[in-house]
Amino acid sequence: MNDNQQNPIDAIWDFFCSLKLSITTLILLATTSIIGTVIEQGSTPEAMAQKHGWNLGLMQFLDKSIDAFNMYHSWWFIGLLGLFAVNLICCSIKRLPRVWYTVKNPVLVPEEKMLQAFSNSEELTVKGDESAIKEKVNAFLTSHFAAATVTEKDGKTYYYAEKGAWSRFGVYVTHLSILIIFIGALMGSFWGYKGYVSIPEGSETDRVYRRDKQAEAPLGFTVRCESFSVSYYEGTRRPREFKSVLTVSENGQVVIKDRKVIVNEPLTYNGIVFYQSSYNPIGDPSFGLQVKERASGQVIDLRVPFGATRPLPGGGSVRVENYGDNGMIVRLGVTGTDGQRRIVDIYDPSTNISDERRGGEYIFTHTGFFQRYATGLQVAKDPGVEVVWLGCFLMVIGTMVAFFMSHRRIWVVLTPGSKGMNLRIAGNANRNQPGFEIGFDELKKAFKNEMSS
């Protein structure tokens, strides 16, 4: 059949199988992906135009024409990914049977032309008993490379040994892995959701706000926030840990009790995962103060709510005026026995800043910051995530095999001649020829030595 007059179905098939399509799709995906990194996704034309001073008309046009503000979920981008997937499938369907055939039906008896085509080959003539030589060749291949298949044909003896035949499948494992990742992603988008809950300390919820539905939905169990806390690196205001303690119950039964949830350590129950993501103070805090009257040495402990005033020994009083840095700094309004009002700042003990040296009639020590919080948790349900990890695992294996392993084949041909037995060894690798050559040169030397001895 003439190539120029292909029937349309074959032409379409060849189009979807072609490497040109793969390369074009990859480059198109790469270049179009840039759009969404410049235009903030989920933003609006108005917001972007205002933020960067870009032309509003252009922004609106991009929004309407190519869905540029949600481009990774637009029909054309998903379509491009679909084309990529179809191309992968077609390529594999076209080439896999051929590779399968090569692996399953190795060339046990190579033609003269094929042997001559290999740059890696060597010939030598040995004298001696035919069966002894055959035995030697067999033993050599087994010990130096791999066990050989022996074929006798037209008076010649052919030995064939191979290594890493399966490495030819590495490419297809990689291709399959991409499809598996796509399937996992689809599963996630059909049966999963992303959401958010905010739970005040000491209370519980059995509902979650779902972003996809923009509404609350039942969880099927109850999550209770026992406590939330922030800790800092010693002597600094750098947060070290955001910690929620959560309890999960289902049908009135506690199933997970007092589980610590921090950033990078989520809690999973029934396939729903809770991630520490934010927090909010609820209501006003109160403060622990230890007050020492300098004159009498008398010490009292107080717990003062924000904005409240408490009497002090000797007739003075203290009021919490303000606070900052999550209670690390507290500003007090202190009225002395002289009736004068002074502002005193005290600091969390971890800062090692003491009020002693101020020299006032009262010495204040910060002994606690009591704030009720609501913990903010991201909620995710993604039944496809394991499938995605399976795909990722296969991709790593596949690329490693495809790049770093090769199918190496060695043939030895015995031809009886007038001067003795003619031996010919030839080898080939489907990948990394230079690397194979180095190994083959060693093998050749060893072969000569052992056969001549």
Add this chain to the structure above:
Amino acid sequence: MLFNIVTIAFFASMVAFIIYLATRSEVVALIGNVGAWVGFVASTAAMGLRWYESYHIPGGYGRIPLTNLYESIVFFAWSIILIYLIVDIKYKQRAIGAFIVPFAFMGMIWAQLGLDKSIEPLVPALQSNWLTYHVITCFLGYGAFAVACGVSIMYLIKIGPEERSKGTPLTGLLGMFPPSRVLDDINYKSIMIGFPLLTLGIITGAAWANYAWGTYWSWDPKETWSLIVWFVYAAFLHARFTRGWVGRRAAWLSIIGFAATIFCYLGVNLLLSGLHSYGS
């Protein structure tokens, strides 16, 4: 400080390799090579020392020195030299050092002169083992792409005159370059090393994101750019199998790939907004 020795060693190595191209002196080439080794060892020691120090700063709890822009640049330079030294051992083509070591030197000089070197304890989001796997795989991949880019530039410089000379060996500066066939091969091999590492880097990043935020992929600019880089090199690898895409076009794709890598690494942080902020 030890990091200054690294910078000086890379500088000496770079200068030696450039002089080597002009003088053809094997001794000078050896100096360049030794410079690269000294810099590599010093850089390893300096990072180790910084790691040790992180346990002893006030409020410090020890963390791997891969968590801010300064440390990542230092590690990037280290990765470039590591891949270069591997290629050097395999191919023994001294001249390519002149086009690869400068990348490492430029990184180090920028880090030493322009970036904040203080060791800060980790914010909660970065307290994860995934950080280590993610950063190491990504940067080793970037290092391999830098090497590929360096030899691609050499290829493009050499190929024109080589074709015009029709088989007679080139003299002068270009005569010192490895044959274009070898440059093309090193380009391909480096990307073969870099691509699986980048793949691992993206996967470990996705795993970490899933662990910290509950979503393995959110089309954040950094993620998207890493995927763009992946697409470019995937195109490169497939292009090798079709005729007409070795040589010049492959070299150009490799350079474009590295430009995208650099944008992914630095451009995204400096020009776009997103989740990767190097703690600043």
